[in-house]
Amino acid sequence: MFHSKEEFKETFRRHLEQRDGKKDHAAAYSVLAGMVRDHVHENWEYTKKLDRQEHKKQLFYFSMEFLVGRMLGQNLQNLKIHDMVEDGLRELGFHLTDLEEMEPEPGLGNGGLGRLAACFLDSLASLEMSGHGYGIRYKGGLFTQHFVDGFQTERPTKWIDETDGWDVRREDLAIEIPFYGEVQISLKDEWSHPTLNNAEWVKAVPYDMPVVGASGKQVNTLRLWQAEPSNQPLPSSKTKDEYLQETEAISDRLYPDDQLDPGKILRLKQQYFLCSASIQTILKNRDFELHEIPEYIAIQINDTHPALAVPELMRVLMDEEGLSWKDAWDITVRTVSYTNHTILEEAMEKWEIRLLRPLLPRIYMIIEEIDRRFKESLESQDMDEKAFHKLSIIDNGIVKMAVLAVVGSYKVNGVAKLHTEILKKRELKELYGQFPTKFHNKTNGITHRRWLLKANPELSELITESIGPEWTKEPERLKELKYFAQSHSFLQDFQAIKRLKKDHLIYHIERTQDIVVNPDSIFDIHIKRFHGYKRQLMNILHVQMLYDRIKRDASYRPYPRTFFFGGKAAPSYHFAKQVIKMINTVAEKVNNDPLAKQHLHIVFVEDYNVSHAEYMIPAAEVSEQISTASKEASGTGNMKFMMNGALTLGTVDGANVEIFEQAGEENAFLFGLRSEEVMRYEKDGNYHAKEIIQQNPEIEQLMEELINGDLTGGKQHGSFIAQQLLDDNDPFFVLEDIQSYAAAHERIVEAYQDSSKWLEMAVKNVAASGIFSSDRTIQQYSDEVWQLQRSLRKTGV
CATH class of the missing domain: 3.40.50.2000 (Glycogen Phosphorylase B;)
Incomplete structure (x- = not known):
């Protein structure tokens, strides 16, 4: 396509000058997209021709x-010209990231x-x-x-x-x-x-x-x-x-x-x-x-x-x-x-x-x-x-x-x-x-080309410097990284990159939603479509539990954490839409409380999509994979987080099972019922949510706050949630698992404060993630x- 940066710059400059004098970002994006599109179309037609000639199965x-x-960015990455184009544009006064964001999702x-x-x-x-x-x-x-x-x-x-x-x-x-x-x-x-x-x-x-x-x-x-x-x-x-x-x-x-x-x-x-x-x-x-x-x-x-x-x-x-x-x-x-x-x-x-x-x-x-x-x-x-x-x-x-x-x-x-x-x-x-x-x-599986090479070029470069470039074609060679999990210099570099990606997310959130985030807090991220079995409800109820404890216990001042949420509810799924309302209501209360906001922060990323994910996943330190055991078929967000060095907080469900096998349970945070226990409850009908509420003062307080409308800005805004937990007997076992979930969070906070150990665990997760490449699945x-x-x-x- 372009044999050198200078050739790219000359071609780009010539096309831009033909745009009726317009040299703004919109014109630059249009020129760049057109140049890439023209080259891709040449290869596209040639591929079709070869498919016909070779007469092979499709x-x-x-x-x-x-x-x-x-x-745009992914095509530049796959064409192997991303870095050259980025450098050339910078010398011409443009930032590739700005042009990429001109493209609608x-x-x-x-x-x-x-x-x-x-x-x-x-x-x-x-x-x-x-x-x-x-x-x-x-x-x-x-x-x-x-x-x-x-x-x-x-x-x-x-x-x-x-x-x-x-x-x-x-x-x-x-x-x-x-x-x-x-x-x-x-x-x-x-x-x-x-x-x-x-x-x-x-x-x-x-x-x-x-x-x-x-x-x-x-x-x-x-x-x-x-x-x-x-x-x-x-x-x-x-x-x-x-x-x-x-x-x-x-x-x-x-x-x-x-x-x-x-x-x-x-x-x-x-x-x-x-x-x-x-x-x-x-x-x-x-x-x-x-x-x-x-x-x-x-x-x-x-x-x-x-x-x-x-x-x-x-x-x-x-x-x-x-x-x-x-x-x-x-x-x-x-x-x-x-x-x-x-x-x-x-x-x-x-x-x-x-x-x-x-x-x-x-x-x-x-x-x-x-x-x-x-x-x-x-x-x-x-x-x-x-x-x-x-x-x-x-x-x-x-x-x-x-x-x-x-x-x-x-x-x-x-x-x-x-x-x-x-x-x-x-x-x-x-x-x-x-x-x-x-x-x-x-x-x-997931494609490491988008979720590591493109979304996290800094970590990709560190990996290549450490084990060579072969992993980009054979992602299972990431396993060679395990030998660097105890290298002090490697861990320092790894930590610096994680901090950089946190800073990138902070800037993105501040720019798009005018929210300021503490970079020294633990970044705990839960991004999925909203559904009862994915249990965003349990996550926000736990945050409310932490808030209640901070308010009533003067000695409890936990390590700062930022809880990120992202995802959409189907327009007719009233339960899920009320959970979204609950998250935003609790967020407003927690984020504006002078005491609580020093320790807890809730950020709901509006209109979550792939572009937001490319900021959030590399920055994550805790990956929330908390579906009711036996309900999640697989999950792929868990793999993306793992590949970027986040530690999984999860149930033994879906592909979490294989993630725990590959990374080692000691390098993750497991909690909750197992699938066979859930299925036994469902078969025998001997689960009773109201008994759990009566036996646990913290959960009882949560339910009172929910029923009173304190968590949703009005009783009517939490009616579907209350119905599911009480009248429908908590079909996704939120109340059964929430204490185990809270205990796992305590283990996370304790582990995080041992920086070297945490980084070692994170690197071992990256090293074990290559098996989850979609290249392996497709092969x-x-x-x-x-x-x-x-x-x-x-x-x-």
């Missing part, structure tokens, strides 16, 4: 979320599911494999979060820039998607030929975004579909205004409110829109025979949202390509694989027949036939009625998408060892009994599921 990763974050995801998908795409390109993402181009994103009187409010995210954006509109590849209508079946040359009459058609227009690998040579594609009006005739039952409004809504927001039927139908539309447009495109562009599809195509569905890929692939193979059911099913179950991301029953999607059948009549017919044939295969088995219901795709007026995904795929994986075992032994036990060879584990997927190959050109063969 992966298509279907996901409702791709939380990619800002692209893509509104394509919410939490770990979307960030995992983004990390996987990065690893696929970096490992020089042909792997592409398929998602939706949400114009309004999830939402932009603002706080008004402590309450979360939601506004559309404005991120799309048609001028300086990274995606390219491909009108020529648009696909027509049908909804509603009536299916009419006729025989044609002994082939049952279904046609859909009086359908409502929507046009899916692809916008392609380049995914640059670490070499800068392999550039894969993230294809995002945008819903637009079709030119097909409109059914007489629908007005044009209604149709235009409903069409625009399909690609407007991520996860629309589905409490009522219109929201449920919209979600179903989104899911089918994604699956149909993607599968039609994949098969339309093939240059091989239909029976060869499993040899050249792998489709991975990321959680249950894209489970409609199974019946849609069947539809296209039968209705459009003329295959028999037997041949179409054989191809489908050798092409589709499924990742389960949850243990929670409510998250394993189910759709009512009364909604699905009229919206997708042909798809429902196919699901019905899949269910009939599967049940027929079970008839010879001696099983009880409960097991049979568990195995039913259609049951009591409901279509169970997780069951459909398992039955219609060739591989099914959980995302951490514990998660996979729970799926096999409890949540999907009956399906595992039918398909034991389908189930496997693939522990999640395992490729070897054991997808059978992808690297490009012959790039491996030198």
Whole structure:
């Protein structure tokens, strides 16, 4: 791209001078983004050409979320020109960080599911494999979060820039998607030929975004579909205004409110829109025979949202390509694989027949036939009625998408060892009994290129100086750092970098929220989407306990701590929104108390996203991973914190289990119930939250403060929280675990005051983190599921 800094500066200066005399940051960002985009597009086209020539298998990763974050800095990093560009810009009077922050954050995801998908795409390109993402181009994103009187409010995210954006509109590849209508079946040359009459058609227009690998040579594609009006005739039952409004809504927001039927139908539309447009495109562009599809195509569905890929692939193979059911099913179950991301029953999607059948009549017919044939295969088995219901795709007026995904795929994986075992032994036990060879584990990973090399270049440089640069390509070589865990000079450098990253976060928070933070306090960070099982409630209740103790006990003056929170609650999730209100209410009280604020500080980072995370994760000293044991499938924030030298405060849950195994339990802070204890409580029904409250004065005081409205600024603002803890018997065991959690915090404060020991523990965590690279995860997927190959050109063969 540029062979020297001087060549870059000259090219940049020339382009900037052509901007009608404008030389501000906006113009500089536009010039730089355009220069990078032009170079990336050259490699992108060359990658596509090689893929066609080499005729190798390709992966298509279907996901409702791709939380990619800002692209400019990451692309510069992967193109290996970040430092050169940064130096060149500085000499021209610009700071690269300032230009990067001109880029809007893509509104394509919410939490770990979307960030995992983004990390996987990065690893696929970096490992020089042909792997592409398929998602939706949400114009309004999830939402932009603002706080008004402590309450979360939601506004559309404005991120799309048609001028300086990274995606390219491909009108020529648009696909027509049908909804509603009536299916009419006729025989044609002994082939049952279904046609859909009086359908409502929507046009899916692809916008392609380049995914640059670490070499800068392999550039894969993230294809995002945008819903637009079709030119097909409109059914007489629908007005044009209604149709235009409903069409625009399909690609407007991520996860629309589905409490009522219109929201449920919209979600179903989104899911089918994604699956149909993607599968039609994949098969339309093939240059091989239909029976060869499993040899050249792998489709991975990321959680249950894209489970409609199974019946849609069947539809296209039968209705459009003329295959028999037997041949179409054989191809489908050798092409589709499924990742389960949850243990929670409510998250394993189910759709009512009364909604699905009229919206997708042909798809429902196919699901019905899949269910009939599967049940027929079970008839010879001696099983009880409960097991049979568990195995039913259609049951009591409901279509169970997780069951459909398992039955219609060739591989099914959980995302951490514990998660996979729970799926096999409890949540999907009956399906595992039918398909034991389908189930496997693939522990999640993160891309060290964004979360260490880019987010923490200072630590990356120290690591390279100590163990050499090979770790950047083989992150498991970070284990060599363990030999430096007792090196005084290394620990001093490590400590200086941690302090620098804390200073960077302090500056970021002061600049964006006008909040001043004590750099000498312990930085304790809890950043996740808000949900009962993730237990932000327990965290803030514990902070209130500390505050109460400071106020009543003149001898208790704890080491200063800053508790950072970040995350969003779904707009209709009233419990989670009340927890957000509680955090902001307690923060206002604690942060303005002359005594308490010397020891405790609460910072809620507004509108948490990838860009905020890039400041917060390198600065963290304590990583809050406190989900109810047996509820978190994996987690990936835990891995990012670990890789940057934060110590995990966590339950034995999800990937925490493997983090503790790798780093050693002595280098983390474990607490709380174990998964088997939680599941035993749930099975036996012998947990009683009210008894815990009566037996513990501190918890009793907390509950009185909650019920009185002291913690939420009014009784009505904490009603859903009180209901969950009292009437619903504390389903996430907050009150059971809070004393153990408080004790773990005491151990943290004690350990932190032995600086050398703390730093040694932190370095051991970094050294053990390489196994959690998404490169390792993707290589395992490729070897054991997808059978992808690297490009012959790039491996030198």
